[in-house]
Amino acid sequence: MSVRGCVLVGIEGTHAAGKTTLVHALTSHYREQGVLVDCTGEPARTSAFIEEIVLHGKGGFDLPTEVDLYAAQLSATLRAARHQQLLICDKTVVNVLAYARMVLAAPTGSHEEAVLDAMAVFCQAWAPATYDAVFYLGDTFDQPADPLRAKVRHLQAETADAVKAACAGVGLDLIDVPAGLDTAGRVAWIARRVDPLLREVTG
Template identity: 80%
Template structure:
C-alpha cells in the first residue's frame, strides 16, 4: 500500500551491510529512468543525542535518544513521500525499535518497557501496510574507522538478528537479497522486483 501514491521501498540489514550505498545507487538508477524518486537518510547521522553519546562520549543510549530516532525516521519518511513516486528508505522505523530493544534496559512494568511496547504496537499497526517492499541485506562488511560505528562494531551480528526478529514480530515481511552481490548486482536484483510494483501503483 503506497503512502499518498508514493511507493515505499525499505532497505534493511545490520550496520555496515551496505544499506546507505545501495539506497543511493537505487535512487540514482530510478532517477536516470526519469522517475520522481528520493531517498531518506539515516537519522542517527544527524541526531544531536547520538552525537553526544558517540562523538563526544557523553551519556548513554536512553529512552529520549530512541524516541527521537523513532520520530525522525517516521517524519523523514512521511515528508519525503509527499512529493515523490518512489521513496527508497535507509532502514525502516522497525529498525529503530529493534535497536531500542537491544540498548535499553526495560524490566517488565517499567516506563521503558511500556514505551517500547507502544512503539511495537505502532509498528504492527503501521509498518506492514506502509512499506510496499523491504529488502534485507545479509552481508556484514568491515567498515573503515567511523566514529558513528566504533561503539557498535561488536554488535553487528546481534543487530542483524534483532532487526530480522523484530520485523517478524511486528509482521513486516523481508525479502532476502542474495549474499555476495556487488552494488550493481544488488540494484539489478531489487529493481526486477520493484518495477512490477511501480506498474501496479501507476495503473
C-alpha cells in the first residue's frame, strides 16, 4: 500500500456530502501536527470539458470527457504524493469510473464499453493495492453553495449507488463515516484511523 512511502487516503461520497470541506479540514489538521501532507482537488472542478457541459450547457458527457477526468485523477494523485507523508484525495479514481458508467451510453460491443471495461480492470489492479484507506460520507447537504454541485443535486441517490457499486466491483473497501458528525467530528473520527497508518510509514 501507499505510493513511494506516502499514505493515500481517499474521501468518497455523493454530491454535496461535504467531501471537499473535509479534505481541506483533514489537511489542515495534519499540517498542524507537523505531518508532510497535501491534498488533491477534484479534477471535475477545473475541467474545461465539465465547465462547458454543466455551466454553459454546451455538448454533453462523452468518452473523451470521462477519459480526461480519469487520467487527471490518476496524474494528480501520483504527482502530489511524490514528496509527502500523507495525501488526502478528494475522491478516488474509482469514482470517475462510477460516473462514467452512469452518464455514458455504452452498448454491448461498443468502443465506449471496451474503454469502460479497461478502466475497470485498471481500477481493480490499482485501487485496492494503492489507497491505504477510503472513507465514505453518507450524509448530504440540501443546499450546496458550489454551482457545479447545485446543478446535479438531483442525482445524489443515483450517484451514491453508482460509487458504492463501482468500489465493490473493483474490490475497494469503503469505511463508512458515522452520520450526523460535523466537520470537526469527522476529522477526529478519521484521524483516529489514519494515525496508525502514518506511524507505520514514518516510524
